[in-house]
Amino acid sequence: MERTEIVSVFQKKIFGLALTIGAASFIMAQQKVNISGNVKDANGGVGYASITFKNQQNSQLSDAALADVDGNYKIDLAPGNYDVSIEAVDYKKFTQTIRVEKAGAISPFVIVSDGKANLNNTTDIQGVVITATSTKPYKVELDKKTYDPSQDIVSKGGNLQDVLSNVPSVSVDTDGTVSMRGNSNIRFLINGKPSSLLGIDDGADALKSIPADQIEKIEVITNPSSKYEASGTAGILNIILKKSSKMGFNGSVEGTLGYLPNTRLNTSLSWKKGSWTYYLNGGGSYNRNKSTNNSTYNYLLDPVRLSNNASIFTDQRGKNKSENKNYNVNSGFVVDLSEKSSLNASVMFRTFENEGTETIDTYDRIVRKDIDADDYPDVPYTILDKNSLRVNESIRNNNSFQADLGFDQKIGDKGQLLSLATSYQTNKSDSSGPIDQTSIVSDGTSESVVNNILNNSKNTTFLAKADYELPIGENSKLEAGARFDLNNNDYSYFVNQSTNDSPFEILERFTSDTRYDEKISAVYSQFRSKIGNFGYQLGLRMENTNIDVSFKSMENAELVEVPKNYTGFFPSAFFSYNLDKSNQILLNYSRRINRPRSWFLIPFMSFGNDRSLFLGNPDLNPTYENSFELGYSLSKSKIVFNPTLYLKKSQDEVNFYQYDALDTNGNTVLYRMPVNAGSETNYGLDLNATYDPFKWLRIMGNVDLFGYDNSGSYKDFSYEGNGFSSRLRLTTTFRPDKKTSLQIQGFYRGSEKTASVDRHSMYSINFGATRTILDGNGTLAFNIQDIFNTRARENTTYAPSYSQYQYMQWNPRQFSISFTYRFKQGEKIEQPKKKKDINANSSGGDDMPPM
Template sequence: MRYPVFIIALLFSFASFAQSVMNKGKITGKVIDAETKLPIEMAIINIYQEKETKAFNGLSTDKNGAFSINNLPAGDYRITVDFISYKTATINSTINPKAGVLNLGSILLSPVSNQLNEVKIVSKTSTIQNKIDKLVYSPANDLTSQGGTATDVLKNVPMVSVDIDGKIELQGNPSIRFLINGKPSSMFGASISDALQTIPADQIKSIEVITSPGAKYDAAGTGGIINILLKENKVEGINSSINLSAGTRLENGSFNFNARRGNFGAGIFFSGNKQLTTETKSSSERISYSEARDSINRLFQSGVNPFDRNGYRTGINLNWSVTPKDELAASFSYNSFSNNSTGQTLQSQTSYLADGTLLSEIKSERNSTSNFEENAIDWGLDYKKTFEKENRELNFQLTSSNGKSDINSGHRTSYEEDIQPVSGLRNINPGKDHQVGLILDFAEPISEGYTLETGVKANFQNIENNIVTDTLDTDSSYINNKGQTYAFKYKQNIYAVYVSSSFAFFNSFLIGKAGLRYERTNTTADFVGVVIPDYNTFAPSFTVQHKFSKDQSIKFAYTYRIERPDYEDLNPFFNISDPHNISTGNPFLKPEIGNRYELGYSQNFSKGTNIYFSGYYRRNIDDIQSLTTFHPTLTISGTDYTDVTLTTRYNIGTEITYGASLFGSVSMGEKITIRSNIECGQRTNSTPGFESVSSFIYRGNLNLNYQFNPTMLGEISGNYRSSQKIVQGDRPASYFYNLAFRKLFFNKNASLGITMTNPFNKYMSQKSNSYDANYSQVNIKEIPVQSFGISFSYKFGKLEFKKGENENNGVQEPAY
């Protein structure tokens, strides 16, 4: 089905090419700084008809200083060019009905002065921007995440849900490709939830949600892409900021310093945080049956698990405008995070005959520890070349990421009245992850409204892992377990090429993008007896949009995505941190394939009110899910484990999901702003050997902002995520509610914030069920959720506005 749809989209694009030849009435140009000869982004272009005082058309320049205004009737015009701290330029010209296109060439703007002693900008930043291929969320007015991390910001992003354990889903799908500033990082490979906890909320400029990625993006991630854009400086001058917070659960701090002079800019940053120790209480009861159904076993576990997490990030960014048409950027960052947990679990194993006769009872105590640490170095080099021909562009990107992780875990079980000898094991698991990426993209405008893009990419990933397992002997000494001690190397090379087109036809009645991406995946792993076959992926995509006006649009999109099993999914190592609940990887997993259709509608109203609607249908085949089987006795490397559930990932059939998301932001006067996300969907899993499971899922978010006065803002917010049926049980519901205040002082350069999360609930109870033909299990967790925090932020420095990047309604926002 996907290929006919893709062909139709390409036919549309060729139709647009023919239509574009007929377009007439166009003014183009480029705005340049008269002194530095650098392009000026976000300069305001206004078009006036002869003898009129009110502009009837206009826009702002792009990042190359270029602009193009279409569909203008023939006649005389007055064009004005404005930008802060520059003298206004006025040009009088005429559009000839025969020529059609009027090219003003380079327009030089002269600065009013070389330096501004003080710059004050007052504007209300738009929280949501809906673009043709993405939704952009700005957390500038998100008080509940102040002093928090990226996870706290994501809780308020439309179409994104975060459960109580920090797991992320995009429109109900956990298969998400995470990027930082458009680039992958090995730090996401070890633990996404831990990695997100190391990114302070105050360093996030915006979050891009790409549910239907085009051909330019990697095909990985059936749920889509979440790109976290960090703040950076592209304005003339020096500025810096410091952010500190302390609380009952989280402490963090960050420092940014940015400087730019002429065509060179640099910035450094540091951030660190610590999640204070919390204790999660848990209990579980499992009822299992013998194969003959003549006996019943009951396993009851109850324990407390203290947990803490910490991490920090630091790095440097450099930007050099070599010439007005050549940009060079470099970045380097170091990321480190870790978590530690201990646990004490009381266990009771009881066996009965079917008539209730007690056969045996074993009571024991298990003490466990787990220590995880990840260190990652990311660096990148970007080169961008523009040309005299408008919108012709060449981009080259080189990225490298090196991650090193260490996992040390173990457990020790002692039995009441010493009816059995003490048992236990320990694991030492160091690993390395090295990724290198090469990207070359080229864009060529063919005609008005038609641009062709093409590119190639190569990504090389090498993982080395060493696992040493020692088993506790009867004399209380540890001996090496050879069956669970081994080393492996995992390599995955992906080669890709794509072609896509941006088109506009019927006088821009419809605009869109269509493309095809080809990827070749080569994977090798020295798992014993396992050969992972190479495979090809053809991933078509298209998006078509109609704008009723500049404030109202509707779009339809289709995309083909895959989810490659990573090395953790494939690794056949047995995780025996809990001998009664064991997990392992499946080296025979195939990639999951997803086809997704989306219908989106957005409208902006006056005074900052806007809505965005997204309806979607997704069908995944070879769906990767976890299945659990019960074993009365499971033998691993010569050791017998009794009363065990074994969890493994499988390709288990088909998953169909359809649903809708609705985001709205309403300004009620000057003081009150209400934002809300509502999402619901129906998910059906069809798995051979199991009954089909259908589940209705919903999630809601509500934020209320109140402006007490120009320097004080308050917010109350709430999130609810419904329970969900899965193939072998259910997942519990969860909710959060927050109160926050922020006070500005020192001429709005400093702020003091207070946040409260679940202030009236110290713990959240989570009850879940799982089962198969031979067992049923109930799990209960008491998770600490209450927290109080205070945060302080101060920004300082002198700014000179020459040019800069901005996506916030034309307001230049320094990198604070």
């Protein structure tokens, strides 16, 4: 099916769904009458009280209302008998039965702060809890930190990558690489599970496919407990997408226009009635990217290999322009089958298209002596110049599908819970395009080379898990579970070549087929409890990994198989001590694993830049890491202060072995291969703070002061790097009036020297502004990314045979304006928590899906 047909069908389905929901709402509205009332105490109206009307005959006719600041409310109800539940802050929960017969006002509900009210049959409400919008964008909990992006003005109208650029303890490099405390080995989850929404091998492109407007919150788990999967030595980033819990039909639409250009249209629809909740999020975007990548190489050991005593200097100037089109939809439902059981299901679709042109201009200068320098010291060097122009035109397509099914069952009346979940995901990527390179040498000779590249990959993932919770007394809980992951990846790579208009020939060493099968079986158990102000959680996880890699190239037709099977134990320990309601000390430990990425194990080279080639290593083994953290949390009305000392020690660290060699045309080519070489130690202070000195001013800062020590050796190269560096982010938000917000954000990353790379410092400044319009239903937002156009990466790489300087700017300065409209806003309600998290502080509890 053509893309235009897909878009047409997508648009028709959204329109049809909206029309159907709207028609159903209209029909039901004809059967209802308008009711008004008031909630008050002895002193007058009680603002923002929650009033829930539960129909005794038909739960589908139930609804809820939220009182205004004076305690007044209005609601449309069908005639019948209702159990009215009321809740307000600092007031006792209670219910009353009423009869609705016709439109008009009903008697006010009078409540008092001591829990007594002149309502008949007053009891505790069991069904509804009003949750107000958090005033803090950053919360510290026992085993994670939660970030609310809704208050990020600089990322309005953007995508997940833009949001992550603002998350404390997280940084995004100029090429889209995401890292936590300097470590890029992050495990990404969507709603607590791996997701095809992020694609396969897509990197930054996948992060751009998720609109910022669809993100509810981001959980930053720097030291995961044993109930979470053990992969990801940097930790876990769990992206929670929005699922509206408001009664009735609700929705929002967001549109964005920006420079390069950048256009985006997204919609979020939900319908909650009785025990059913339906939701639909979807949209599309179009944007252009423009990057710069310049390199300077100095090859030091070429005199040994060349027939003439010589050295080579190479200068490359690269530019990349691309167009991206993205469409995605996420739809599902949640239904309460009974008071103790619920079922949820969802599906996701995503398509991504990229058309790009990369131009690389290479200038080689070969300096050589045609005679013995010792015999003729006065003879100067002779210079041979060679210019190459390389144009790579590529088309990439990615299609993803995911289906999830979950079931929750409460057992007994003491808080036991059994949760079952399964997920099926497929992801297919195709890329193709010609590479045209013309070389001209100063002696007058020239050469024209054309390559065609076809690269196909397909991933299928199946996940099944079960989790069980058993409360023990008032302060303890036992958790246990099991999980199975099955991942199948198929890679196909084809390259042919034509030189000076000769017939095309297949390049056998680049043409290959690979099958990657991975099975991970896991079980875990953990126990948490609290003794006075002291809380603890101890856990152990066991994971068995079974990997089979089979590959075959045209150069070597024999099928090669590499089996890998290993079992690891991953303990975790968390301790907390509450000094008082606002102060808490946290100490934790966990063991993690970094499994080699599938394409890291494939021993075939990718044909992109013919002067710089990457090849995998089938002998690569996983990296294990021990992680320790000591933190302090202060949370008061005007300030949140969270410093954390951390130490991470890894074994069998993966470094990149780099070497150079001459190709058949005499050009020097750089080769890069991952290897297990040595160990790495990281330590530092990660400090996050939010300060609200005035109602109109908020200051949010993140400072990461860290040291590192990387040492090891592989063949002729030693990996030694140590030092101290920093990352800083400061965000200041002003509110000149109730409807306007202005935000300025600055970011700085200090210089850093690793085992083989000297990385230069970098800084950038962003600006954003929002204005609420249309009686609060609309929001206008404007932002500028990288005001001074300084966000670029510079580094120098050293190897035994060469040195390389590289400058890269992923995108120049950008700006955008967006408009969001919200309609039919209902009252947000959430089911009460099963039991207060005995180890969480007052800022929140553990609501991430386990395993």
